[in-house]
Amino acid sequence: MTMREYTVFIVALFTLLSVKAEESECEHINPNRKLKEWDSLDRSECNVTEHKLNNEHKHYKYYEEGVNSYSFNVLTSDKIGPKRNVPKTFHELCEKVDYSDVSKTASIIIIYHNEALSVLVRMINGIFDRTPENLLQEIILFDDYSESHLSIEESLKEYAEFHKWSKVKFLAATERQGLIRAKTLAAREATGDVVVVLDSHCEVNERWLEPLLKVIQEDRKTIVAPIVDLINPQNFVYEQSMVAKGGFDWALNFKWEYFDWSYFDTEDHNVMPFESPALSGGLMAIDREYFKEIGEFDMGMEIWGGENIEISIRTWLCGGKIKIAPCSRVGHVFRMRRPYKSKPGVDTNALNTLRIAKVWLGDHEKDYFKVRRSAARLDAGDLSERLSIKQKLDCKPFSWFVENVYPALKPKHDEL
Secondary structure (H helix, E strand, O other), X not given: OOHHHHHHHHHHHHHHHHHHHXXXXXXXXXXXXXXXXXXXXXXXXXXXXXXXXXXXXXXXXXXXXXXXXXXXXXXXXXXXXXXXXXXXXXXXXXXXXXXXOXXXXXXXXXXXXXXXXHHHHHHHHHHHHHOOHHHEEEEEEEEOOOOHHHOOHHHHHHHHHHOOOOOEXXXXXXXXXXXXXXXXXXXXXXXXXXXXXXXXXXXXXXXXXXXXXXXXXXXXXEEEEEEEEEEOXXXXXXXXXXXXXXXXXXXXXXXXXXXXXXXXXXXXXXXXXXXXXXXXXXXXXXXXXXXXXXXXXXXXXXXXXXXXXXXXXXXXXXXXXXXXXXXEEEEEEOOOOOOOOOOXXXXXXXXXXXXXXXXXHHHXXXXXXXXXXXXXXOOOOOOHHHHHHHHXXXXXXXXXXXXXXXXXXXXXXXXX
16 A cells, blocks of 8 residues: 555545444434433434534534533533443442441432533432432422523423322422522431432432442431532543542631541552531532421521531531431532523522621631631521520530541631
8 A cells, every 4th residue: 555545545434434433423312302202312322522613503502501500511412322331439448337237327418500401310319229219218309490491390300190109299399498498398208217418410329329338327417418420511521539528727718638648558448438617609419307306407598608617516516417428429520610590690609608707707706707807797597596506415515526526627817
């Protein structure tokens, strides 16, 4: 073969491969319009990744609308379909942990507001596929007053009917509650031993539930969370995240506290649940009765933000513990931004953290205001119910938390 013939061959080969790649791109079916066709499409031999997704692409408008409404690439999510396998991201030693004695049942709470249908359907299918049936009491889907043009409740019910989702309960708010209040209202309807709260854009991994239930079965006053893996909001690739503790700063903003690598040289540290000053966000498991005993979530908080810090501090101060189970992995779509609305003129994060400071920080309240000066001008609202819980449970002062649970939080002279 001459050099010229070889060059022609290579060009032809790349052209053929390019054409095949275009041909193998999965067909896009909008599940909101053609649910059964979307559900039954064979995706085994096609590519869900978009090629040359620019403003000339035939589905670009749909993609752009999805980013505006959900702050992730709903076009790719739709193409992935109602089910998929996710990579095992837990440590190999987790496979050897025996969970045969776990008997607690779980009520899984999923609050959604303006959520993408393909994301939530795939999440629920994953829960059914990767959760032992005897441990799953129910899945409670709570629609927090989604906007009419983004409502998916009827489509979810239709899908549930032809797939016989007998363990799914549908609840809906008659006015916007916000994620924090909605989680409490849904938990009050739960009947399982343990309430497991998940965000509405997650995918659970293999053996995700058993490690959480085992922790609570051994100590009902422990709230436990999984390791939160990353699902890319643009291409929906499921990626492993690092094992870390949850913490926060004096502004009461969450942050990760990472282990030194030497910590994992001890084999048990790769599989044993460990104590954490704080929960990372909306993913957690708690004994249903204990959730009531310690005061649920603060119903005076607005929409979203800070509830994970508040319940973490309250649990530690009032006789409980926070743990993270490294063998439990749940993927979470970290959106490009928060797409839904808050109350007009209300900084919900500032309001919610102010309520935490006023109720729980005690003498350390001054450290909060040093870094959140503007919060001093806000009205925290009625705190009497939260203060009565603090008194009823005979909770320790926040200084105990700083000394015994989170010494790294101690104010440094150069920070304040």
